[in-house]
Amino acid sequence: MAKNASATKRRLFLQGGVCFYCREPLALSDATQDYVIAKSLGGSDGDDNLVVCCRSINQYFVNCSVKMKLDTVLKYRGKLPCLIKGANQGVRVLEI
Numbered sequence: 001m002a003k004n005a006s007a008t009k010r011r012l013f014l015q016g017g018v019c020f021y022c023r024e025p026l027a028l029s030d031a032t033q034d035y036v037i038a039k040s041l042g043g044s045d046g047d048d049n050l051v052v053c054c055r056s057i058n059q060y061f062v063n064c065s066v067k068m069k070l071d072t073v074l075k076y077r078g079k080l081p082c083l084i085k086g087a088n089q090g091v092r093v094l095e096i
Helices: 003-014 055-060 066-075 083-087
Strands: 031-035 050-054
Touching (some): 003 031, 003 050, 055 083
Antiparallel strands (some): 031 050
16 A cells, blocks of 8 residues: 555544545545645645545645635535535535
8 A cells, every 4th residue: 555545544544434524434445635734835744734535525625725625614514515425416515
């Protein structure tokens, strides 16, 4: 297992096997690591700045500030829809 895959597996285990943002169960094959503070904005590679989330959510949050990520989670009142699961179930995504 590659170092990055091993780190993703470890973080996913520590998060209880769920996406950090939508809290839905997350398969390792659908998981990716996200920088809470984007690397492009000075974020570190440390455990305190990396979380595991759905690939689709990570794509939405590319280069977003912490403020923008928090604002998005708050707009959904802490119930951010799972975009992987929602793709098959017609989940309505807010127009932001």
